[in-house]
Amino acid sequence: MNLQVFNRLTRQKEDFKPLVEGQVKMYVCGPTVYDHAHLGHAKTYVAFDVIVRYLRYLGYKVRYVQNITDVGHLLDTGEDRILKKAGALSLEPMEVVETYTHSYFDDMDALGVVRPDISPRASGHVPEQITMTQGLIEKKHAYVTREGDVYFDVTTFPEYGKLSGQNLDELVGGKRVEVAEGKRHAADFALWRHAEPEHLMQWDSPWGRGFPGWHIECSAMAARYLGETFDIHGGGLENRFPHNECEIAQSEALTGKPFANYWLLTGSLTVDGVKMSKSLGNFVTIKDALKIYQPEALRLFILSSHYSSPVDYSDAALKATQSGWERLMGAVRLVRYTRQNASEGDAAAGFEAVLDEHKARFAAAMDDDFNAPAAIGVLYDLNREVNTLLNSGETIGRPILDSIEQVYHKLGGDVLGIIPDEITETGTDAARQDGLIRFLIEMRADARARKDFAAADNIRNRLVDLGVMLEDRADGTVYKLQ
RNA sequence: GGCGACGUAGCCAAGUGGUAAGGCAGAGGUCUGCAAAACCUCCAUUCACCGGUUCGAAUCCGGUCGUCGCCUCCA
Incomplete structure (x- = not known):
């Protein structure tokens, strides 16, 4: 076509x-x-x-x-x-x-x-x-x-x-x-x-x-x-x-x-049915929106309506999109994770046909006046197939996982820009890292109190491997990052 | 007033003549130490409303109602 x-x-x-x-x-x-x-x-x-x-x-x-x-x-x-x-x-x-x-x-x-x-x-x-x-x-x-x-x-x-x-x-x-x-x-x-x-x-x-x-x-x-x-x-x-x-x-x-x-x-972007514009003052800057939502989720939201149609902005709609996007990413993440330890060989190679079918449907949608919403629907369909395959307990060879990754990379990444090659988790920030390290310090303190020094040392050594140095003081434990 | 769009489930949304994609939310189930995730099933006999054309209409035509964009700066 x-x-x-x-x-x-x-x-x-x-x-x-x-x-x-x-x-x-x-x-x-x-x-x-x-x-x-x-x-x-x-x-x-x-x-x-x-x-x-x-x-x-x-x-x-x-x-x-x-x-x-x-x-x-x-x-x-x-x-x-x-x-x-x-x-x-x-x-x-x-x-x-x-x-x-x-x-x-x-x-x-x-x-x-x-x-x-x-x-x-x-x-x-x-x-x-x-x-x-x-x-x-x-x-x-x-x-x-x-x-x-x-x-x-x-x-x-x-x-x-x-x-x-x-x-x-x-x-x-x-x-x-x-x-x-x-x-x-x-x-x-x-x-x-x-x-x-x-x-x-x-x-x-x-x-x-x-x-x-x-x-x-x-x-x-x-x-x-x-x-x-x-x-x-x-x-x-x-x-x-x-x-x-x-x-x-x-x-x-x-x-x-x-x-x-x-x-x-x-089509225009509207808020409560009215066009977002400078003159009306009902606008949300891109910078502010990006403080709350992943850029890919914002793109997905925009692309969920046909380009020529208006889109109505609301927090509820954005949140729904973000949920959907996270589910999409769940499968992508699982493919990448499974691929790390996959063996060579043609196990599950039959899935290649499923990929071909979805690629064709995706192209047919985009060929029809850049129908991104329909193309996204195809991506969700594929997602279900991929999740089913990965959770089936079957052995899956690396070649087919590479092919799946390629489809995500090309269609979701190159064309739509909603699937990044590197997944940055939401809120991966200093505060969260600090909380996680403190939590591990607490677990180690509990282990030491139980005289379970093997567990305590394991936590400390693993943290050292990650570049987190612990220092015990009379009043507790502090850490520094290397 | 003129021009141009649009009205599809609780919400978002695709579908422009052949019998309603997909997502979110919800219900039940499988799995599971508990969760989470994932998967399965269910969720619009019906597409604002009224007529008409057709074997057949969400899709075409006419009308009614409603919403929006442009006509003045805006992507």
Whole structure:
């Protein structure tokens, strides 16, 4: 079976055919770095992470570009969100950008999200954005106002609205947007804005000092690194209009070619049914969530719903997922443990057929528009088979255990990122270690009180082997770590 | 008001024409010194509701109700 994807542009499931056989060029709208990332970001980027991982698993050579927005993204008050933050913290705008870019990558690394191949910054691609804007003016798709703003003229692009199903006539009302000075049409959007002298991020342009509009960066950077037409454009569903729509309009008006062939958009993460967002204040940062839950459990939670569906966050749902994940890991742990002392030979080799069947079902699920929830179901089915085998009392040869481990490694690890190669136990921390050592010291004290010195010495010697030195004092026993 | 989704067991969730995956929780059982873990069995005659198409509908069509997203910054 071949990979099929639901293309938001055509609203149908289509066979996936990249422009160049064996290669995939993919762009995903990245974050605006003015604050720490929250679980909503985690949902989007974990979803695309698995899409990229699966494409690579299938053998595609993927170039994954995800931008960092560090300029031009304005609040509805007209303030630049990064400048606002910089003002509040008395920092250079680029200090804000650095801080939250690092924070974002730290969070993504912690979640096991594979880094994009290119993470271009908007501020580093102003010349490209200016060139593109000039091209649009030359082609009469954009106009310059007296103030030095440049707007895209939506009436020159009849397909405007094709991604979101919006109709220009219905947008005309502009009832909720105050039409900016100099705009010809309420739906026209800024490619370039003039800057007042006190505005901290500004560049020279043919239209005077200013800064790029928000939408143009994605078009410019996608073209720069992926070409005028590329395979997959991804992002959160909430950016479909106006952001994605504007990207299409700019790029296609300029090149006359399709911008992206497949549009994959992710559903939002909600809390009590309402979208998690900065503006609503109902967000949980990734850092806070990782204090409570294993990163793999968070990924599993996100991947338990299809990428295009919304996910509702709650502690109860996360806890249920964590329980399920721990059961999954129980079998993985048992396989690894059994493997240590397994003998060579083909005992239980018949299980190979079970593995093949589950691998095929897993691939069939993922081939169907990256259906991770169904693929996870297959993993649970396999888990039951593995547990049954390992608890059957049969001898199991090392080769088959290696094969099982390989399946976990590839499907659960490489593709979904929910089964780590090394299992770090929850709460393996200094406090727990200290408690365990103290407990052993107590057991040794009991043994000494019974004059069972063999047992007491055994405890002490075993601890020494583990690098824990005991010292008896008049008032008790202390330990130090080597 | 316009555009777009969604409504499947106590909870989460897959399934888009052929007779309801999987997970969590729960009940019973096997195993076990006791636990834990694991496994087995049970847990939706039914997919918001009402009509229609069809040999056959959770899936297609029409309507009703409800929830959400976008239309204004958001992944």
